[in-house]
Amino acid sequence: MSHSLGVRQAQKQKTRQALLDAALGLLEEQSLSSLGLREVTRVVGIAPTAFYRHFRDMGELGVVLVEEALGSLHVMVRAILAEQDGAEERIDRTVAVVEQHVRRYPLHIRFVARERHGGVRAVRQAIAGELDRFAEEVAAALKSQPVSEGWCDDDVRMLAELYVDRLVTTAAALLDAEADGAEGAAEQVVRVARRQLRLISIGRRHWREEHQE
Amino acid sequence: MSHSLGVRQAQKQKTRQALLDAALGLLEEQSLSSLGLREVTRVVGIAPTAFYRHFRDMGELGVVLVEEALGSLHVMVRAILAEQDGAEERIDRTVAVVEQHVRRYPLHIRFVARERHGGVRAVRQAIAGELDRFAEEVAAALKSQPVSEGWCDDDVRMLAELYVDRLVTTAAALLDAEADGAEGAAEQVVRVARRQLRLISIGRRHWREEHQE
């Protein structure tokens, strides 16, 4: 697989990743705009000045974190939407995938939820763009389903945004529920999310017959 | 009007409010956890140490801002839900009220959207608590509507949370749309929000006949 990248570049990528990981860890309890450059390098164990070898500032690091956090989502959504089961099974599967994603990458989820409306413009825009691409994929998948016959593109997109937003909100709620340590809280969130998606699904099926402009 | 409150206390409340206003202004482009005490007092024009006469730290100020921002919402939602028009009219009215609320108190909305998942625990909890009370009010109002006959309390609450979350998300999206300066962006957000609420409303009407547990 290519020519092993060289010792020099390998080391560089290693500390670069260490910076990203350290930042992500520290961001569990702060927001990006209050996270200091020195704070991150201290955790990694390198001099503060070495930070500049990898990122111009914390904003740039934040944008990379966004890609790292939201990149894996696309694979996930494809897997869900490709299935051809009934609506009920797809809902259960969707919520289950969100649930395990939250459990596997809690720090990434928290970061996105926090910085989506956070204080760093570049990061906000990166998240918005990524979620937009996400919604576009969902819309494309929804459109190809039989239930969407006769729907105009705007309405499909509207529904897709509704879904995406619900998933993001659910993920954040799930995270808070687990952090608060309440025992059945997480299951409660999951049950509510399932029913909400079910209600939306019902509304979708009756959209054409009841919706008039 | 009571007994005019005294010159002393009046002055104190005045600078206290000035601190809150200055902070809210500065928070348009930062998050609370990166907002400094000195920064706020500098804008108000008082000595940094005077801050402690009003708040223990920025977190405490943030909690007060939450009450200030979300307190007026309750009046708003009561006004909407008390109306007895048809579903369609209620949706239009709801979105219109959200729209004018965003235009009147943009800084408050931005603050809530930003700090809802922000880096200060006390503020997050304050927002969560307030939104919870909000959802409870909506649930109570929904329950008394004829459409909700035969609904169990859990389902009503589930629907209420769906509505509340949609309103908050819409408000934030509306804010971003206006900030970005794109001409028709705000109207687009409003139209999408209306259709989403419509779809939810349709799902609600068919919930009992299609939902089985």
Next chain:
DNA sequence: TCATCCAGTAAACAACCGTTCTCCGAACTA
């Protein structure tokens, strides 16, 4: 009128910040 209260002031504190500049030494390349 006079003692008391108390919002705001002023100075000083140690701690931290981002950033620049210079240098080192190991990995690269020719």
Next chain:
DNA sequence: TAGTTCGGAGAACGGTTGTTTACTGGATGA
């Protein structure tokens, strides 16, 4: 092997931060 590249170290910079301590002067209430 000799020369170059470059990730990282180290020191120093001016500036900002939260917090403490002691003080001032006008509103307050007996």
